[in-house]
Amino acid sequence: DVKVTQSSRYLVKRTGEKVFLECVQDMDHENMFWYRQDPGLGLRLIYFSYDVKMKEKGDIPEGYSVSREKKERFSLILESASTNQTSMYLCASSLGDRGNQPQHFGDGTRLSIL
Amino acid sequence: DQQVKQNSPSLSVQEGRISILNCDYTNSMFDYFLWYKKYPAEGPTFLISISSIKDKNEDGRFTVFLNKSAKHLSLHIVPSQPGDSAVYFCAALTFTGNQFYFGTGTSLTVIP
Numbered sequence: 470d471v472k473v474t475q476s477s478r479y480l481v482k483r484t485g486e487k488v489f490l491e492c493v494q495d496m497d498h499e500n501m502f503w504y505r506q507d508p509g510l511g512l513r514l515i516y517f518s519y520d521v522k523m524k525e526k527g528d529i530p531e532g533y534s535v536s537r538e539k540k541e542r543f544s545l546i547l548e549s550a551s552t553n554q555t556s557m558y559l560c561a562s563s564l565g566d567r568g569n570q571p572q573h574f575g576d577g578t579r580l581s582i583l
Numbered sequence: 584d585q586q587v588k589q590n591s592p593s594l595s596v597q598e599g600r601i602s603i604l605n606c607d608y609t610n611s612m613f614d615y616f617l618w619y620k621k622y623p624a625e626g627p628t629f630l631i632s633i634s635s636i637k638d639k640n641e642d643g644r645f646t647v648f649l650n651k652s653a654k655h656l657s658l659h660i661v662p663s664q665p666g667d668s669a670v671y672f673c674a675a676l677t678f679t680g681n682q683f684y685f686g687t688g689t690s691l692t693v694i695p
Contacts, residue, residue: 509687
């Protein structure tokens with residue numbers, strides 16, 4: 470079974486802090502994704518990566534950056550956290566070619582920015 | 584602009600009956616569609632998918648129908664069970680891999 474592990478289930482940070490959300494997958498998947506889930510808006514793609522050191526912007530990349538130094542790990546960085554980044558963050562991974570494989574999700578990190 | 588829409592935020596169905604969840608999309612370039620199921624405090628789990636070259640895909644109690652001319656897909660669950668109570672998201676992708684879009688979700692409640 471694929472396991473996608475997000476480092477924290479709940480996180481509380483202050484406005485202006487630099488925040489790191491970590492995600493690790495154990496199935497050697499090439500593709501990794503970061504989403505945020507907000508009520509009434511569904512899942513929105515922030516960034517994704519098809520390979521180590523490779524990244525592409527999703528729908529809402531503003532205020533975020535990512536890092537993929539190793540295949541199994543994909544980090545989401547909030548450079549200077551703001552209250553409108555309070556949300557549920559979901560990491561996912563998938564195998565193979567672009568776009569045609571199901572994504573496997575972690576259990577999410579609920580981030581609150583005060 | 585929401586390219587994938589689930590217009591029903593919630594649905595209640597009696598156990599044993601059919602549940603029909605609907606999804607509409609606007610981008611005719613989507614190649615692949617998926618349904619995910621999400622329980623509270625868990626990440627979404629993949630349920631079933633369909634390629635744009637097909638109009639139906641079935642897996643046990645779950646069937647997905649695709650109507651490309653109407654840009655509409657639906658998920659049928661027969662018979663519905665209380666354990667099916669969850670939020671269901673549809674998702675649409677292009678094979679170029681640059682577009683991943685999820686709907687806003689439909690919360691299904693199956694009443695015993």
